[in-house]
Amino acid sequence: MIVSDAMTCQVRTALVTDRVSLVMRIMLGVRVSGLPVVDGHGALIGIVTEGDLLRRTEIGTERRRPRWLEIILGPRRLAQEYVESHSRRVGDLMTTNVLTIDETAPLVDAVDLMEKHHIKRLPVMHQGRLIGMLSRADLMRVFLNAMPREEGVADIPDADIRAHIYQEMLRHPWITHSAIQVEVTKGAVDLHGVVTNDVMRHALRVLVENVPGVVSVKDKLTNASLITGDI
Template sequence: MPKVRDLMTRRVECIGADETLEVAARRLRDLDVGALPVLAPDGDLAGMLTDRDIVIRGIAEGSDARSERVGAIAARPPVTIDPEATIENAIALMEGRRVRRLPVIQEGRLVGILAQADVARYYATYRVGELIAFISQ
């Protein structure tokens, strides 16, 4: 069974905690992603920001997207996982904490992100391979 490190995305786009919600929304749009890890000024992971956070915890609460800072609404502390964890552990953590993405932390640093889509792609490929092997018998 694969480990988180086998399925995670290694090039992770992030946003600074001091950026505005407007900048964050544009970055999410431009990257075509639904979430970004939030970094503190020292480079440590400070939280996770989703497009839903911007709408529900920001705009709907009356925040001005041009002045409200990402750090004020980002989910903290972020739910993280180790790259050596199994995919089963990652799935259980996602289900238990109701998150779709897990920042992957090794020795205190962000080294990747594991999304539900990464897990789904693996299982889709795995099942297709299993089916082909069965048919080929």
């Protein structure tokens, strides 16, 4: 799956000259936590988010520090913070070092970027032009669409379910598949054997629950660490 499969195409934007109050109304109206900021030609030049609007003098949330710390920070830092808490123009508050991603990039690359930089959204670009936004909500939407349908799973033979479980187990190096036995009766799975820790026990349950046709999982596994005293 690539970024364009998940992104929101109809993007609301803010102009660098827009008033902060207008941008707040837009964000509340369309229920988004950030807006890309463009210039008069539509080129992306920044992004303004809820985080940029937290420190405001109107609601008494501007930064306050002891005098000695203000001296250490210096006038440049204090002046910038004054602008951020008092300015009514988006251009003074927005983040200008904007991370973006191309529409053809694998979706996993976008998630890696969002996770690494602790951001909630990414502007999506096509040949240097803003064409969409990818947010955490978009990822949730494609996740739901990708979930396998459960209709008709009762028709899958037990032998096929069992074979599928073993195939999945072979794909993962954290499973000692020779130590696990699987029994399937009318879609109900019993797991027997030995695992080395409870994390593996939980992971095996999750693996089996994701196999089509499985209606329940009964854990009859033995935790070897409880026998040997290892953790």
